[in-house]
Amino acid sequence: MRTHGWGGAPPADDDEARDRILTATRTCLAATGTARTSDVAGALGITRQTVYRYFPTTEDLLNAAAMAAVVELQHDLTADVRRHLAAGADAADAVVEVVAFVYEHLRDDPALSRLLAPGRIAGTLAGLTAPSSIQLGRSLLAGFGVDWAAQGWDPDRQRELVEHLLRTLQSLVLDPGDPERSGAELRGYLQRWVAPALRTVQQTGLP
Known part of the structure; x- marks a missing residue:
């Protein structure tokens, strides 16, 4: 060195x-x-x-910076969700925050935005629902401090939950809307259309 x-x-x-x-x-x-x-x-x-x-190469440098940003995002996301849960949020609130938090950072962090650049976005979006991404999402769920199994979310249902959240994130990245929603507007939208479905599944045990 x-x-x-x-x-x-x-x-x-x-x-x-x-x-x-x-x-x-x-x-x-x-x-x-x-x-x-x-x-x-x-x-x-x-x-x-x-x-x-x-x-x-510069490409290697920029790719490594993007991966470092992903690792930091995972850490910051876990801390953010834990703060919400400690303040009284339920599991549905937590998953709303997951989608909004990740979407905002993909959009606003220049290192992460590289993953969405022309020529890369198709691979990035396809990779969001790859088995490795779903497994990573399940690991993140486990780190939030929620006893998912006790709330009726068995391993298969947890996997589907992660897949659903990743597909929601996919659609937001692909088409953020015109005009694009602010952070508060996005969270309100997800609270109206995503959170109630999760609470229904949890309360009724729908298959």
Whole structure:
């Protein structure tokens, strides 16, 4: 690992170097909507060759920044939903927040928006309902602190719930509406048309 540059504070190891490069990349994306390797290197006080050591191409760099944003989104989403539940929200409120929170971040975070860029959006949308995405969604559900099984949601029903939420997210990304709803408007829409269905399934045990 090269230790010169880095604004006089070289990273302790390669993992820290990668993290700092990705953080700088996301900062550049947020500020200008783009992140050239030269911009990232300049922001960190290092050479482009140092960036290339960790990310051989700009495409690799931007893809890694998008994946880092996905990991951060998962963490922030769990914390957000837990706050809502602690404030008295029920499971239906929680899933409304899941869809709205993820949609807003896909739209507003430049690193995540890359996943929806022309040429990528078809693959991203198709991947939303892939088995791996549904499994990830089920893992997130388990981390919210809701006893889904005790509320009548067996594993098959949990899988279908995740699929339904991902399909709702798909449709919002594909066609956000004209005009696009604000955060409060989107949550109100989901509360009217998504939350009641979940409460009905939970209360009646519909097959």
